[in-house]
Amino acid sequence: MSHPNVSRREFLKRNSLTGLSAILTPSLLTNTPALTSGTTKAPVQSGSFSLAEPPALLGGKPIRTAEWPVWPIWKPEQDEKQLLDVIRGGIWSRASVVSEFEAKWAATLGVKRSLAVVNGTNAIMAALAQLDIRGGDEVLVPPYTFIGTVAPVLATGAMPVFVDVDPETFQIDPARIEAKITPRTKAIIPVHILGLPANMPQILAIAKKHNLVVIEDACQAHLAEISHQKVGTFGHAGCFSFQNSKNLAIGEGGAIVSNDDAFMDRCFSYHNYGNPYGMVSGVIGAGTLIQGTKLRLTEYQAAIGLAQLKRLDAETTTRNTNATYLKAKISSIPGIVPYKLYDSVTRAAFHLFPFRYKKESFKGLSRDVFLKALTAEGIPCSKGYATLNNMPYLNDAFQSKNFQKMYPKGMLNFNSYVERNQCPQNDRLCNEEAVWFTQNMLLGSQSDMDDIARAIEKIYTYADKLLSQK
Ligand SMILES: *Cc1c(COP(=O)(O)O)cnc(C)c1O
Numbered sequence: 001m002s003h004p005n006v007s008r009r010e011f012l013k014r015n016s017l018t019g020l021s022a023i024l025t026p027s028l029l030t031n032t033p034a035l036t037s038g039t040t041k042a043p044v045q046s047g048s049f050s051l052a053e054p055p056a057l058l059g060g061k062p063i064r065t066a067e068w069p070v071w072p073i074w075k076p077e078q079d080e081k082q083l084l085d086v087i088r089g090g091i092w093s094r095a096s097v098v099s100e101f102e103a104k105w106a107a108t109l110g111v112k113r114s115l116a117v118v119n120g121t122n123a124i125m126a127a128l129a130q131l132d133i134r135g136g137d138e139v140l141v142p143p144y145t146f147i148g149t150v151a152p153v154l155a156t157g158a159m160p161v162f163v164d165v166d167p168e169t170f171q172i173d174p175a176r177i178e179a180k181i182t183p184r185t186k187a188i189i190p191v192h193i194l195g196l197p198a199n200m201p202q203i204l205a206i207a208k209k210h211n212l213v214v215i216e217d218a219c220q221a222h223l224a225e226i227s228h229q230k231v232g233t234f235g236h237a238g239c240f241s242f243q244n245s246k247n248l249a250i251g252e253g254g255a256i257v258s259n260d261d262a263f264m265d266r267c268f269s270y271h272n273y274g275n276p277y278g279m280v281s282g283v284i285g286a287g288t289l290i291q292g293t294k295l296r297l298t299e300y301q302a303a304i305g306l307a308q309l310k311r312l313d314a315e316t317t318t319r320n321t322n323a324t325y326l327k328a329k330i331s332s333i334p335g336i337v338p339y340k341l342y343d344s345v346t347r348a349a350f351h352l353f354p355f356r357y358k359k360e361s362f363k364g365l366s367r368d369v370f371l372k373a374l375t376a377e378g379i380p381c382s383k384g385y386a387t388l389n390n391m392p393y394l395n396d397a398f399q400s401k402n403f404q405k406m407y408p409k410g411m412l413n414f415n416s417y418v419e420r421n422q423c424p425q426n427d428r429l430c431n432e433e434a435v436w437f438t439q440n441m442l443l444g445s446q447s448d449m450d451d452i453a454r455a456i457e458k459i460y461t462y463a464d465k466l467l468s469q470k
Pocket of ligand 1: 118119120121122145146147148149191193217219220240241242243252253254
């Protein structure tokens, strides 16, 4: 992909990362891979903290005691007017504020239509149902995701088939997709996991070749972009979540987006009992057209969403700036391997900031103790997901009457299912290497990012002293 900043990037590549923050421009900051490729790992200088100060986990003074930015953000002066109007007005069920939110969400993404629903899980459920994914079908999914990607696949009666991930990007690995396609395969759900875009150009090409439906799970990837196009707008449908932790937080909420009017009309019907498109609450007896359910968002939820939407773009820029800065800083620490973005990514959402922890470089210090030590330094962190491709919920579905009627017995044998769906790259991320910071930490200052880097350096320096910890 051509890019106006190429010469600047080349300059950065050829020069050291010293003083990086001073010369980075915001447009550059959104394009991370070039910044760190080609840099070599040098041993860490521990000049930024006292060597006499032991790790906080061993009783030393923590690097940081200050609070991290709170989430969700609520600013009464600017956020409460429309919400109070809704509450006092007494129209609480779906009406004009939900429609306003849908219109603004579609416009923000540059997509024709958006439908607000109760949550991201049911956005995926509705999209699968209206793209006619049913019992007997197979749906390709990555194992490195939240259960909300996979639960709706089982709910339609379809069989999830797991495609292993590329550990460098944490995303579904396009090179492993075709080997998993069978005559039953009808759809693929690429997940832009952690808010980092999946490789949509390659995934779309494979889907086209094999005539697969593409439903993007963009539940963590609000405003992320590939070649300046928002994720969620590449497939037949895109699905978003507005759950409390997500980058656009309503508490609960979700959306389906698409450029396909007929599909979106059906989704609307489905989310309102199967009643005709556009029918509103309070109208009864119009004649129900399709098999539906009820997934409507409330007016007060939409009012909260509209308040959050006003800040989303600026917050996304801050997360990109801080993530790029932090990535450059910690990439030089041996054993710390931050996420990689695909070359065509022009912006990420950074719902989470991930890196891989290589304990060999930390004298064999386990990831669990590393996480404890980092938390003790005042840096909250997590090991992230557990492996989704071998949990009991799968067998529970396979033992259900519907699955028993829909699939040959051999396909429902849990042990052989788990065997067929092994994902060793994902196992390594989940069980050994992945470390996350949450998106709210990326809303802080550059010196907050320095704290994170210094805490990791400190643990690196003291790894041998921490080995005794459990
Ligand atoms: C949050 C999330 C979902 C589900 O969204 P809910 O609103 O919680 O139902 C699905 N997929 C991914 C990747 C998510 O992060």
